[in-house]
Amino acid sequence: MPENTPYMVAAYIVAAAILVGYAVLLYRRTLKP
Amino acid sequence: MRLLQTGRWITVIGLALLPAVYVRAISFTPVERMQGAAQKIFYLHVPAAIWTESAMVLVGVASIFFLFLKDPRLDRFAEASAEVGIVFGSIVLTTGPIWGKPIWGTWWTWDARLTLTLLLFLMYVGYLLLRGAVTDPGLRARYAAVLGICGMCLVPFVHLSVYMFRTLHPQPIVLKPSAPSLPGSMLATLAFSFVVFTVLFVGFVTQRYALSLLREQAAPHA
Numbered sequence: 001m002p003e004n005t006p007y008m009v010a011a012y013i014v015a016a017a018i019l020v021g022y023a024v025l026l027y028r029r030t031l032k033p
Numbered sequence: 034m035r036l037l038q039t040g041r042w043i044t045v046i047g048l049a050l051l052p053a054v055y056v057r058a059i060s061f062t063p064v065e066r067m068q069g070a071a072q073k074i075f076y077l078h079v080p081a082a083i084w085t086e087s088a089m090v091l092v093g094v095a096s097i098f099f100l101f102l103k104d105p106r107l108d109r110f111a112e113a114s115a116e117v118g119i120v121f122g123s124i125v126l127t128t129g130p131i132w133g134k135p136i137w138g139t140w141w142t143w144d145a146r147l148t149l150t151l152l153l154f155l156m157y158v159g160y161l162l163l164r165g166a167v168t169d170p171g172l173r174a175r176y177a178a179v180l181g182i183c184g185m186c187l188v189p190f191v192h193l194s195v196y197m198f199r200t201l202h203p204q205p206i207v208l209k210p211s212a213p214s215l216p217g218s219m220l221a222t223l224a225f226s227f228v229v230f231t232v233l234f235v236g237f238v239t240q241r242y243a244l245s246l247l248r249e250q251a252a253p254h255a
Contacts, residue, residue: 002067012055018120
């Protein structure tokens with residue numbers, strides 16, 4: 001079985017960062033529309 | 034504003050469930066023998082891709098109805114859906130290459146599915162740039178609706194590109210005419226992830242819609 005766990009970890013971190021980042025951005029924008 | 038609060042709560046629920054998807058995918062889903070752990074990127078990539086395509090379909094459908102009914106709510110919804118589509122598209126276009134590097138040996142190739150997905154993403158970017166460039170609200174909504182309908186027409190080509198062209202990208206294993214070719218435990222993880230991505234999509238779109246509404250109320254002719 002190929003050992004490529006770092007790629008999976010990187011993808012999971014990137015996806016979470018995009019989702020959480022957008023949620024925070026949206027929250028900040030809705031504070032001062 | 035109630036709609037904004039509702040959107041925030043839906044988003045909070047989605048974000049709270051996201052770690053559960055990660056735990057289920059990493060610890061409670063078997064590792065695929067040929068691809069190893071990198072295959073687990075699939076549980077994020079596929080739901081994000083489904084919503085990237087669906088968001089553009091929603092933009093297109095709302096745009097068609099807007100051109101007939103001239104209801105500003107439809108324009109607002111299309112704008113919200115397009116912006117959230119960019120977010121999910123970013124996930125698709127980052128997790129895809131991260132999977133491609135260990136499996137294909139390259140981050141990117143100008144394969145039909147990849148190229149068309151990039152084109153769809155650029156269509157979203159163009160849609161939002163157009164909205165930012167036109168100051169007259171009536172014209173902006175009309176121009177954006179036309180571009181949104183064009184974007185929707187691209188979606189079937191993105192989805193069917195793996196059948197229409199010789200591509201490196203894997204064939205659909207869930208969204209296809211026959212039964213999903215995936216073991217039950219993997220399918221359950223994918224379904225759970227899809228539900229969480231759906232909750233996030235709804236939460237984001239609701240908040241973004243409410244934001245447009247607040248902006249219009251603050252400056253009615255902007």
